[in-house]
Amino acid sequence: MPAERDVLLRGLEAFAELGYDRASARELARRLGVSHTFINDRYGSKAAFWRAVVDSALGDQLKRMPPVDAAADDADVVRRLIRGFYCTIMDDPHLARLIADEGGRDTERLDYLYDRYIEPTLAQITPSVERLTAAGRMARMPRDVLFFAIIGPGTGLVREPLSRRLGRPADMSKEGRLAQAETLAALVVGGLLASGDANADSNPSPSGSLGCPSRPAVTRLPPSSARPADGSPGPRQGVVIPVSRTYELLEEESVVASRPVV
Numbered sequence: 001m002p003a004e005r006d007v008l009l010r011g012l013e014a015f016a017e018l019g020y021d022r023a024s025a026r027e028l029a030r031r032l033g034v035s036h037t038f039i040n041d042r043y044g045s046k047a048a049f050w051r052a053v054v055d056s057a058l059g060d061q062l063k064r065m066p067p068v069d070a071a072a073d074d075a076d077v078v079r080r081l082i083r084g085f086y087c088t089i090m091d092d093p094h095l096a097r098l099i100a101d102e103g104g105r106d107t108e109r110l111d112y113l114y115d116r117y118i119e120p121t122l123a124q125i126t127p128s129v130e131r132l133t134a135a136g137r138m139a140r141m142p143r144d145v146l147f148f149a150i151i152g153p154g155t156g157l158v159r160e161p162l163s164r165r166l167g168r169p170a171d172m173s174k175e176g177r178l179a180q181a182e183t184l185a186a187l188v189v190g191g192l193l194a195s196g197d198a199n200a201d202s203n204p205s206p207s208g209s210l211g212c213p214s215r216p217a218v219t220r221l222p223p224s225s226a227r228p229a230d231g232s233p234g235p236r237q238g239v240v241i242p243v244s245r246t247y248e249l250l251e252e253e254s255v256v257a258s259r260p261v262v
Contacts, residue, residue, distance in 0.1 A: 007032055011053040016094035019101050020050060020109060051112060057095045058117050064088050065124075074128035075137065079189045081125050086154050086181035091174065093158035100155040122147065138192055149192065153184055 002010070014023050014031045025046055029036040043049040066084040068077055089096040099117070102110050122143070129146065132138035141149075157163070157180065164170055168180075 002033055005056070007034075008053050008056040011049060012057050012094045012098065015050060015053060016097040016101070020046075047109075050109065054095075054098070054113065054116070057098075061088055061092070061095055062117075062120070068124055074131045075189075075193055077128040078125060078132070078192065079185070082150055082189055083182060083185040085121075085150070086157065086185045087178050089154055090157055090177045090181040093160075096155050096158045100158075118147075125150075132193070150188060153188055157181065157184060 010032050011028065014028055018027065023046075025039055026036050028046070028049070029038055032038065039046060039049045043052055064084070065088065066080045068081070072080075099113055102113055129138060133140045160168075169176075172180075
């Protein structure tokens with residue numbers, strides 16, 4: 001029988017790779033090296049096992065985050081927290097993959113992650129951000145924009161299949177991975193603290209004032225009825241697909257690509 005810590009670590013790897021729905025009780029048992037009744041016997045249900053896995057992983061990750069120095073400059077606090085977050089997830093990416101996957105589903109599991117991890121993490125950085133914006137050293141922005149400006153690039157670091165296609169070596173050393181994390185942290189913090197952004201208007205810019213189109217660009221596909229018999233695209237315009245949805249599909253494919261076929 002594997003030790004409790006090994007069970008939780010293997011469970012984290014399984015949920016990160018497969019997603020909650022695809023991680024069946026039998027598949028979890030196979031990966032854990034236990035009987036198919038183990039999870040129900042030990043934890044009561046797959047959902048309870050998932051919570052135990054998350055609690056263990058969150059506890060480990062929060063312990064590894066740098067402590068907040070109340071005497072430090074707020075810019076240094078933000079810099080240390082973002083750098084610590086990126087280095088932590090590059091060293092052990094499974095929790096970040098799990099959170100990125102769950103973030104696209106409106107479930108009780110997302111509520112659990114938000115209450116236990118996302119909100120406490122934001123609470124560490126929020127006081128410094130508020131003082132920086134009040135002093136004009138950081139642009140004022142909605143909370144969700146700030147979150148994704150920090151967390152989004154980090155979760156991108158752990159998309160291994162896509163990262164390899166973009167040139168990351170498959171056998172990159174731990175030192176190399178941590179160097180990438182530090183580079184990304186410097187870019188993100190530099191953007192947040194850029195002097196040009198510090199003077200930005202706190203009100204949303206009017207449509208098109210920053211070069212954004214007033215209507216989303218679209219990809220147009222001809223309807224099947226308008227296509228020639230050989231299946232090639234026809235001359236008529238048809239179905240309209242917002243570019244935002246195209247990016248969602250790319251994001252979904254980057255998640256699926258990291259999951260082995262069961």
